Amino acid sequence: MIGIGVIGYGYWGPNLVRNFAEAQGARVVSVCDSRAERLAPVSKRYPGVKTTTSADEVLNDPAVDAVIIATPVATHHALVKQALQNNRHVLVTKPLTDSVVDAQELVELAAKKNRVLMLDHTFLYKGSVRTIKDMVQAGKLGNLYYYDSVRVNLGLFQHDVNVLWDLAVHDLSIMDYILGVQPREVSAAGIAHVAGRPEDIAYLTCFFEQNLIAHLHVNWLAPVKVRKTLIGGNKQMIVYDDLEPDAPLKIYDKGIDISSSEGIYQALVSYRTGDMWAPQVDMREALSAEAAHFVDCVTHNKRPLTDGESGVRMVRILEAANESLAAHGKPVKL
Amino acid sequence: MIGIGVIGYGYWGPNLVRNFAEAQGARVVSVCDSRAERLAPVSKRYPGVKTTTSADEVLNDPAVDAVIIATPVATHHALVKQALQNNRHVLVTKPLTDSVVDAQELVELAAKKNRVLMLDHTFLYKGSVRTIKDMVQAGKLGNLYYYDSVRVNLGLFQHDVNVLWDLAVHDLSIMDYILGVQPREVSAAGIAHVAGRPEDIAYLTCFFEQNLIAHLHVNWLAPVKVRKTLIGGNKQMIVYDDLEPDAPLKIYDKGIDISSSEGIYQALVSYRTGDMWAPQVDMREALSAEAAHFVDCVTHNKRPLTDGESGVRMVRILEAANESLAAHGKPVKL
């Protein structure tokens, strides 16, 4: 039975605690948040769990084998570093750190200490994303042409990071998993509307080898919640939307056929050509699969799907994006 | 009764002919297309209309007072120029020309000849766009924060222009009309998937004075048809989608209120805050209003809403966008 300590009980923490409380082979030992008032509901709901406002208490508790860190990004490096130094396994929310240098240091430390360092890239544990990965890997889409995602809503302003680091990181992790290749150049544009706050709207374009392009639109100021990803290949195309519970994935039997320009002409007047197919998707909560995976990696000393390296790759793109953002879209090589 | 000659009977031409055939104060005199086979249905449907494969015949027909040009962009400059020189009024499909220099020459010629030069920016004659314009002008949205549009579908490949010149020009004309200000810098990214063809996917960011940003996503390779525009201000936000006939406009009683960070926190968990309101919109065909407007401008020698200058403004942005596109997003000043 692995003892879990959770640091950070804000917006996401409660979901982590709930899922680990029900995970086989693990038990939540203690929950920490610097804001004492956040801890009352924990005691009410989980009588057996210790609560504290001191992270050190968790990091040094011998009953704690693995630490889950769900605090602001700026605090990740120090907390993860201390946890690893104390020989604890770590699950940390995204992004791993706010700089590539710090991220790499943590990956090396985890390797040296032979501890599991796992990123909470929750979306990779969703049935819908798994299904897309399988289809792409099986070549169902043919040559990939583009990856386009929109993730907007009226969201909580982060004080320490801009909207790319808060929202785009989700899509970057999905993209990284599905495409399996790294962009060689990025261009980003964005804007801040609140004095002294980071960008709240941003657009990020990733250029890859061959003629593959990716684009991410993230926005904290949208009146509606949109989560829509288009993935296009020359054989088939996918529309992925987790807000459509009855059909999160729609696969279109239509790529692009140059010869039949007549067929393409038809497409202009009708809405689409070819059949559409919506496969049944495992709708179980991603976080419960993620919790089980973390427990499994810790128990059997396995490398997680969302390992530290994946965290480094995300931060590398985000760092380059920030540089481009500051220069109104100037392309930045990776 | 104004005599109308139509040059170009491809995808859009039939809609122009149908609407002018029913417009008060006008009659369609002749229709021209270089492809003889395109003309047969014209004779069947409009027995009284002359058909020809020669543009000159139309341009020199004394019964033709005004010429409608619905041909590929590359041919616009020569045809419009000859029509104006022959003292004909002109309605031309977008974009006006493929270069700013040519566009300006036509505007000056129209002024010298005192003829009407009108752009077929059809969307500005839609009830939905008119309603948005009225709301913005009345200050209902407060300070504008962003304009974001997506116009994608599986579309006809243009041989002579890329997807920005084919699709984004629609959104640029709407944006130009609604915002009433010009961007001072643009950044564009895109990609071509067919050897020897222009870009089929493109993203265009427009930077304005103050903290207003605009972004356009256009794509000829999308499996689904999407026409969605988000317009955000600090008081209200609009979602405009012409594919939702029962509610093309949705206005959200929600801007961004910095003080109530608690309210914004709630927004994270619920889908949106504030009421939504969908005003009834005039759903009549835009092209019929546009035809009536053209007839009115010719008859009473008025300046059209979509005059030659508006055409020049679109081409200016598109020229800059192409320069940025070639440099992977390098910002280009206007």
Added chain:
Amino acid sequence: MIGIGVIGYGYWGPNLVRNFAEAQGARVVSVCDSRAERLAPVSKRYPGVKTTTSADEVLNDPAVDAVIIATPVATHHALVKQALQNNRHVLVTKPLTDSVVDAQELVELAAKKNRVLMLDHTFLYKGSVRTIKDMVQAGKLGNLYYYDSVRVNLGLFQHDVNVLWDLAVHDLSIMDYILGVQPREVSAAGIAHVAGRPEDIAYLTCFFEQNLIAHLHVNWLAPVKVRKTLIGGNKQMIVYDDLEPDAPLKIYDKGIDISSSEGIYQALVSYRTGDMWAPQVDMREALSAEAAHFVDCVTHNKRPLTDGESGVRMVRILEAANESLAAHGKPVKL
């Protein structure tokens, strides 16, 4: 070339004229409406077509081979009868007449005169309905369990017939075509909200042999337009919605599997089980296919898909429905 005379130029007449004006092998000779002001636009749009306020003029015009009757139901019997007696072929809008006796008289007269008598059951000429028919006929759905349709919107009040005779007749014709069997009993409920007007909301249940049931909901007072039909079998189920142009048909790989009660339990928590498939459907205008079919039947003396007998079957159900309606749902045998 068949000469077409059209009697009735109200809401639907213009669509009939437009489609026959473009149909191969036919030409519109004359259009009649008792309201002279309705005829002006006809002359403007179809210079070659005669207009008149006298039905007799059309019915006796030697240039008229076939008469299209698009007038109120109460006038159908007399007009169709005279047209057939004058040896004209007839296409009449639904329902055929307001009584079974009158309907049968017309069918017999058409047979005696060897003229085509066709019903304007437009929906049977839609690609979507054709595709459903093919699937059901091929046994794709297995044993049919139910047919459920909803057709509601804020509609024009008919003076002479209630909402069943105005709207449900569409669904009855689709049901008749797809199921290929007749109900043996009906139960109907409805209500009128305007003094002296017929029922504006009604519900009709049809009982068939075996355990097949059909239900139709029609409503002139609904705030939104809904056109949704569910067809369920033990192998597959269909959702048909013509208001979803990109996917009017959705086929669910799910019937009902009694043995796997566990699977059904899952269905409770997820939204559906099994894949969904949206076949590409011919989206061309049904009325143009219908016009071509009528011309073909007249030219080659064929029996139309929507013949007089189909009209009689609809009226038989509607008569029984009215009887049940008056008795608050009392079952009425056919």
Added chain:
Amino acid sequence: MIGIGVIGYGYWGPNLVRNFAEAQGARVVSVCDSRAERLAPVSKRYPGVKTTTSADEVLNDPAVDAVIIATPVATHHALVKQALQNNRHVLVTKPLTDSVVDAQELVELAAKKNRVLMLDHTFLYKGSVRTIKDMVQAGKLGNLYYYDSVRVNLGLFQHDVNVLWDLAVHDLSIMDYILGVQPREVSAAGIAHVAGRPEDIAYLTCFFEQNLIAHLHVNWLAPVKVRKTLIGGNKQMIVYDDLEPDAPLKIYDKGIDISSSEGIYQALVSYRTGDMWAPQVDMREALSAEAAHFVDCVTHNKRPLTDGESGVRMVRILEAANESLAAHGKPVKL
């Protein structure tokens, strides 16, 4: 602190336990289910809660002040009766019993014992339903014309009751709350597709005084989940759909205006007339509000919103519906 005992831990029980575990002023003492294997997760998730397979143990536990009964309908009468006789307060899932006689006996017993008897009509604790009630009560809709609801999906077959008793009871409770009047006659039609099982599809029409009609469509065999209610008045109309989280309520500024038949004619061609308005709705979980209400009623000896009488009214309609169902729609007076 009120001690809560829960009998029945099947599909719905876990939700009840979770919400009462977090309710202020209450604590879950014990959970009972006859299937021992259902109890393991309870112990894992709620270490402090006793589990048992014996209902008597719960009903006689002195630490239990109130009993929540979430068992099959057939067992309700005996369990509720014993609980009340043991002077326990009771919250019971719907429907109250399977007969009016039994239901009334329980209401009288609760009164005699001065205990709270509350029905788990969860929907009446939803913000959306509360908002509708307020609008109707304030006369916003004008004279009510109709109430039409659809509740279909691929659902769990109940062994002991048909689909009306399982699903329609939800809509009947909402209707009862919103309309505040009782139907005077009902007509129901339905069908069973599995030998020896109750009806899995049913349609229920309720006739009220004046020209108000209500209709409920419930179906366990639908491929998609639909939860849509239309409520029409002469001033405004509501579309209520809990599956649209961003706008569960849509209010249409459109009733029916007889005089302006022209306006109604327009409605035929456009999709709707008048504006639409989607008020912000409290999206908190209904069950948590219901739990708080039960605790409040028990603590302060108040009469619950969903009292025993409301349970009797539902059973009265369902009993009449079953009689009509067996006679293919024969109207049954209440």
